[in-house]
Amino acid sequence: MSITFATMSHHCTGTVTSAIEAYSPRDGLAHGSLDATAYVCPNHVQPARAMWEEQGLTPYTAKAGKGSTPCGSITDFREATASTEA
Numbered sequence: 001m002s003i004t005f006a007t008m009s010h011h012c013t014g015t016v017t018s019a020i021e022a023y024s025p026r027d028g029l030a031h032g033s034l035d036a037t038a039y040v041c042p043n044h045v046q047p048a049r050a051m052w053e054e055q056g057l058t059p060y061t062a063k064a065g066k067g068s069t070p071c072g073s074i075t076d077f078r079e080a081t082a083s084t085e086a
């Protein structure tokens, strides 16, 4: 299992409140596969959604859990083969 950590191009010290999940279709479902998540503050929800749409993924805005993740952090699961539990 492989997870890639990356960051968006912006620099921001805002408090992360949202996890922008990126899904690709699988088995006929638009949200069939969770491919990546970007953690952002309220100001960067739209850029994060646009980023996933540009990559052909379907964005879904979820609430981020409490943590110290900086705005713009990306966790990318796309190399992983197994599905992870919710």
Ligand SMILES: [Zn+2]
Binding pocket: 012, 013, 014, 040, 041, 042, 043, 044, 071, 072
């Ligand atoms: Zn931000």
